[in-house]
């Protein structure tokens with residue numbers, strides 16, 4: 001990797017005390033972190049090696065979560081910074097970083113940056129069995145906590161030859177999602193795709209055009225929002241916008257699902273889009289309440305949902321337009337969601353500012369029912 005050792009550190013020292021007069025207030029530059037997930041053998045290591053050798057001139061920390069069979073108390077984090085490889089030991093309670101590190105993971109990465117200097121970018125490779133929905137909220141740290149890292153997005157690699165089999169293989173049933181023994185099979189492959197902001201369909205050399213189309217259609221049926229890239233040897237054409245600088249959690253740029261999630265090609269997970277009319281400012285609380293019912297309680301307000309029909313939302317995004325000209329956005333992963341003002345000058349999706357949309361990705365999402373429930377709630 002081409003690293004200029006004289007490159008100024010990106011982490012600007014925070015000013016001490018408040019009496020510097022005209023001194024500009026120095027704030028730490030936040031370092032984006034992308035979570036790279038994907039089934040065993042999909043090509044994650046190939047991707048990370050590809051990034052480390054690409055001539056992009058950025059200092060990128062690649063954190064590989066070495067995960068063996070045993071539940072060791074310590075896991076090795078191998079961090080590649082330029083030519084230098086350093087080993088850091090990260091304490092975890094048990095299991096892998098994704099399910100047990102919680103705040104420790106963020107702290108460990110921050111202390112690593114303190115010791116080793118700032119990176120432009122951090123890529124965190126998860127184990128093949130990781131459920132990114134457990135990991136993302138840990139790195140989606142509240143601004144108020146003053147973290148020096150922020151979650152930029154989730155990239156999922158899939159193996160074009162094996163992904164359809166993985167989605168239908170009962171051996172891959174994901175743990176920690178209670179469906180009361182009902183409902184179609186949900187595998188680790190499902191949750192890795194449903195949470196993804198970018199899906200890289202790798203090993204495209206091992207399938208023909210028709211098989212590739214089938215893979216694409218199935219993935220889009222699950223996650224109608226993710227960007228898809230087709231690769232061999234994990235060679236993405238560029239880094240920015242493909243793997244880095246995704247801003248998947250602090251912007252809502254496009255909510256164009258174009259009906260992709262409606263195909264019912266996947267029995268388990270779908271993407272639904274709910275039209276949101278122009279809202280009065282006072283209706284925001286109702287929208288918030290509706291989202292809480294759906295995301296927190298797994299309920300669809302006004303619908304008597306049977307236990308085995310409970311909704312489970314993995315990813316949510318929304319754009320809300322108000323009569324006073326305000327545009328608000330919603331970002332969510334599992335039950336964690338955030339409503340924020342659209343960045344200045346952004347209409348959010350380049351569309352009309354007089355209407356909005358809520359897009360949900362998850363299990364048991366019945367679009368017409370959700371649409372009716374939403375309208376009834378905001379009009380009540």
Ligand SMILES: Nc1nc2c(ncn2[C@@H]2O[C@H](COP(=O)(O)OP(=O)(O)OP(=O)(O)O)[C@@H](O)[C@H]2O)c(=O)[nH]1
Nearest residue numbers: 040041042043044045046128202203204232233234
């Ligand atoms: N044919 C083909 N093989 C590939 C491609 N990309 C990677 N491979 C090979 O597939 C194997 C698995 O790739 P890895 O990058 O180790 O996959 P991984 O996702 O890191 O796998 P785990 O560490 O087991 O989770 C390696 O032997 C790679 O050389 C590709 O596009 N086509």
